[in-house]
Amino acid sequence: MNKSGTVHKMFRILFVPFAFCSVPLVYFPPNAAAQTVEWRVDSLVNIGGNAVTVVGTPRVVDTDRGKAIEFNGTTDGLFLDVNPLAGLQQFSVEVEFEPASNGPEEQRFVHFEEAKTENRAVIELRTLQAESWCLDTYLRHAPAALTLIDRTAVHATARWHTAALTFDGKTMAHYVDGLREQSGDVAFKPLGPGRTSIGVRQNRVSWFKGRIRSIRITPRVLSPSELEGQRKADMGTGHYLNPIVAGDHPDPSILKDGDDYYMTFSSFDAYPGLVIWHSRDLVNWEPLGPSLFTNVGSVWAPDLVKHRGRYYIYFPGIGPYRSNYVIWADNIRGPWSDPIDLKITRIDPGHAVGPDGKRYLFLSAGFMVSLADDGLSTLGELKKVYDGWQYPKEWIVEGFNQEGPKILKRGDYYYMVLAEGGTAGPPTGHMIVAARSKSIEGPWENSPHNPILRTQSAEERWWSKGHGTLVEGPAGDWFVVYHAYENGFYNLGRQTLLEPIEWTNDGWFRTTGAGADRLIPVPRGGAGSPHGFAFSDDFSKNKMGVQWSFYKGTDSDRARHRYEDGALVLKAKGQTPGDSSPLWFVTGDHAYEIEVEIDTDPTATAGLLLFYSSRLYAGLGFSATNLIMHRYGTERVLAKPAAIGRSFHIRIRNDRHIVTIHYSADGKNWLRFDTAMEVSGYHHNVAYDFLSLRPALYAAGSGEVRFRNFKYHALR
Numbered sequence: 001m002n003k004s005g006t007v008h009k010m011f012r013i014l015f016v017p018f019a020f021c022s023v024p025l026v027y028f029p030p031n032a033a034a035q036t037v038e039w040r041v042d043s044l045v046n047i048g049g050n051a052v053t054v055v056g057t058p059r060v061v062d063t064d065r066g067k068a069i070e071f072n073g074t075t076d077g078l079f080l081d082v083n084p085l086a087g088l089q090q091f092s093v094e095v096e097f098e099p100a101s102n103g104p105e106e107q108r109f110v111h112f113e114e115a116k117t118e119n120r121a122v123i124e125l126r127t128l129q130a131e132s133w134c135l136d137t138y139l140r141h142a143p144a145a146l147t148l149i150d151r152t153a154v155h156a157t158a159r160w161h162t163a164a165l166t167f168d169g170k171t172m173a174h175y176v177d178g179l180r181e182q183s184g185d186v187a188f189k190p191l192g193p194g195r196t197s198i199g200v201r202q203n204r205v206s207w208f209k210g211r212i213r214s215i216r217i218t219p220r221v222l223s224p225s226e227l228e229g230q231r232k233a234d235m236g237t238g239h240y241l242n243p244i245v246a247g248d249h250p251d252p253s254i255l256k257d258g259d260d261y262y263m264t265f266s267s268f269d270a271y272p273g274l275v276i277w278h279s280r281d282l283v284n285w286e287p288l289g290p291s292l293f294t295n296v297g298s299v300w301a302p303d304l305v306k307h308r309g310r311y312y313i314y315f316p317g318i319g320p321y322r323s324n325y326v327i328w329a330d331n332i333r334g335p336w337s338d339p340i341d342l343k344i345t346r347i348d349p350g351h352a353v354g355p356d357g358k359r360y361l362f363l364s365a366g367f368m369v370s371l372a373d374d375g376l377s378t379l380g381e382l383k384k385v386y387d388g389w390q391y392p393k394e395w396i397v398e399g400f401n402q403e404g405p406k407i408l409k410r411g412d413y414y415y416m417v418l419a420e421g422g423t424a425g426p427p428t429g430h431m432i433v434a435a436r437s438k439s440i441e442g443p444w445e446n447s448p449h450n451p452i453l454r455t456q457s458a459e460e461r462w463w464s465k466g467h468g469t470l471v472e473g474p475a476g477d478w479f480v481v482y483h484a485y486e487n488g489f490y491n492l493g494r495q496t497l498l499e500p501i502e503w504t505n506d507g508w509f510r511t512t513g514a515g516a517d518r519l520i521p522v523p524r525g526g527a528g529s530p531h532g533f534a535f536s537d538d539f540s541k542n543k544m545g546v547q548w549s550f551y552k553g554t555d556s557d558r559a560r561h562r563y564e565d566g567a568l569v570l571k572a573k574g575q576t577p578g579d580s581s582p583l584w585f586v587t588g589d590h591a592y593e594i595e596v597e598i599d600t601d602p603t604a605t606a607g608l609l610l611f612y613s614s615r616l617y618a619g620l621g622f623s624a625t626n627l628i629m630h631r632y633g634t635e636r637v638l639a640k641p642a643a644i645g646r647s648f649h650i651r652i653r654n655d656r657h658i659v660t661i662h663y664s665a666d667g668k669n670w671l672r673f674d675t676a677m678e679v680s681g682y683h684h685n686v687a688y689d690f691l692s693l694r695p696a697l698y699a700a701g702s703g704e705v706r707f708r709n710f711k712y713h714a715l716r
Contacts, residue, residue: 041215064670097163139186148172230589282471324345483497539568577611
């Protein structure tokens, strides 16, 4: 292959082992499906509806990920008379494959080529020493061509990987297992119709040895989180499908600041906490980082505001000592102050400013209190100003629970938007209600449109809709952002949703009837922005607070971790996951697989978990002498296979609540753990605490544990 323009740089990679699942998600938009080509490479007769020409003797084989095709590295290949890249100005190509340990040096395993030219796109690998390989990708549209390769970005053979090649009309990039590795600009034009070869270059050289399971071609550049298969609201068609932020992101507080939007959520027992997210269009959100580092208890519903150029977050801290706190910063990205104790009871503070510029906090049960001018202390006593809206007595709710007041001044009125009915319990309990007053101290008049939002039936997709905040969109339209549980996936926690509202002629507001479970037009006038981030982590970059946090972390936990030689090093603590303050993160996918490599000191115990709280978790750990099965928040000590020493690989698959576990001594030869689990009940209505079931790493005992190559991919 005559290549030019080779780029040699070191970049982070973005690849994830990518899998396809025959069980559909709750909703899969037909337009997006029609635009994406998904090939299961599991037949020698037909792939993706295309007839296959077979060269050599490739075999359909069963693997731990399902059926795949195995190639011998010398004579095996497949040819299809179709080029799925034809006409595409942008694209993402993802390939799920397992290279063999003893393959040839140069292996072209996916090759798209335009007919009667040498214009092409190729994904290949270079075999290196010690059973390893690096990715090599190539785009050519004469006279332009570019190769991306970095021989220092090394990956193990005899393991499943996902390689991705993307092109946005200007820049080519490639990824391995969820991490971005290389990029460069190339004047690549859309290819015309042609052919595809799998397992070999089209001129029948550079044969691939190993297995290929799936190929997916998307006619746009996927974000890092999308390459992992994570859920995303923006359908790319001018519409979005809730949730806008999947997974446990409850009690959303949103701030419009010029053309920018910022949002934070209750972080409960996660430290660092109160992560701030940013958007330009209300649909696509990226995390900026945490704002709270000092443990003041479980952090409940916050209020993020800006006043006279300074940012504030007011929030409750719930523990043996209960109070409300404030932190502040002159830049939304920090640094943020230490928490200041306001020394007031109640929960869910909502900031407001009166006509004279005086500041107030509204709290649960209809109370308010005056703030000092700097917003860092209170003046006087709590005062009851509002009794709430009385819903019909026959409604099935958890309790009255008047909470989460958010205050908006529009025209002549102050509007209070709040929650009633209880945040969990029956799916029909939680609701959003509203009231208004011309005076900030009342009297407050209840809205004739109450409840603004409420789950009417357990048959709906979204349960316990509540805790809303109004926000003006980029073009002056209005929306309500709120949280809800997803029917069938209660253990994902309360997810963040967005619906349009309309203002009536008499100065009230109501929803437009767009519906939380239907496609909704993306707010007009916004600037597109990336969404989310990749969960796969090679620990080359500090993602503490953005992704990882400690369960009930304290100041001492900050010193427990460091990054060293491509590993996250964690000092052991406690005796079990329950008292070891595991590292965890929020995911919003219905089904996913996680994997990590663990190396322990002889005195440490470590493992991979699905963790809800100190009372409820599941997973697998190991020590110098034993395997430890974790289930129902308990431990069962088992004999450890002789082949397992201080290093251990664990893979957990959570496929819509059915959990299976595999383990390996070398990351190549995997054994399935003989106990499967069911975790649909690992949630608040069973175990309290307002949390979600999350991937987690733990280190208990004494000494240190090194975690490497954490991988995440959503199952489809």
